[in-house]
Amino acid sequence: EIVMTQSPATLSVSPGEKTTLSCRAGQSVSGDLAWYQQKPGQAPRLLIYGASTRATGVPARFSGSGSGTEFTLSISSLQSEDFAVYYCQQYNRWPLTFGGGTKVEI
């Protein structure tokens, strides 16, 4: 299976700052990469698919980039509602696999 590694595990940032989360695939997944946001007690929410396409209703401050094995999720100006755990997921090969998550905290 393709192992997805996210870094860092925890990111401490202040509101208004820009932040970048990283996701590395154990082998190339081309552009078949999605990002999700999960807040405590809630289901995950799709943010990005196809490595860089924002899902419906996702604010423009979220952007994704990368291909192959290296991917990033950037949040241009952190809002209070953005403090959450973020997961990447590859869908290039079965089984679908998620990264371990990055917690973005104040």
Place this chain on the structure above:
Amino acid sequence: QVQLVESGGGAVQPGGSLRLSCAASGFTFSTYAMHWVRQAPGKGLEWVAFMPFDSSYQRYADSVKGRFAISRDNSNNTLHLQMNSLRAEDTAVYYCAKDRREKSGTSLDYWGQGALVTVSS
């Protein structure tokens, strides 16, 4: 609006069985692939099972292969997960999730609120 509502969770002893259901509404269920994804307490997300729109094949995580079975009823807009030979490590919140596509597994654009399954003696 899209709604996915899981039911059937609960507590079960090791070796027991449980059947989860997911009632879908707000979209044409019969034209989208569906997944089950789980999350153990305090842990990350683990994909569990997949079925395309036409039930033509299934995919499973190795951790549940041979014990879990995914199925769907397009006439009743319902997805199921039959879980047999349950183990303590199957304890998790189980999410039903809609795929963006109809046939292949891709990204999951809508999720249910989850059903808690606890396996303990």
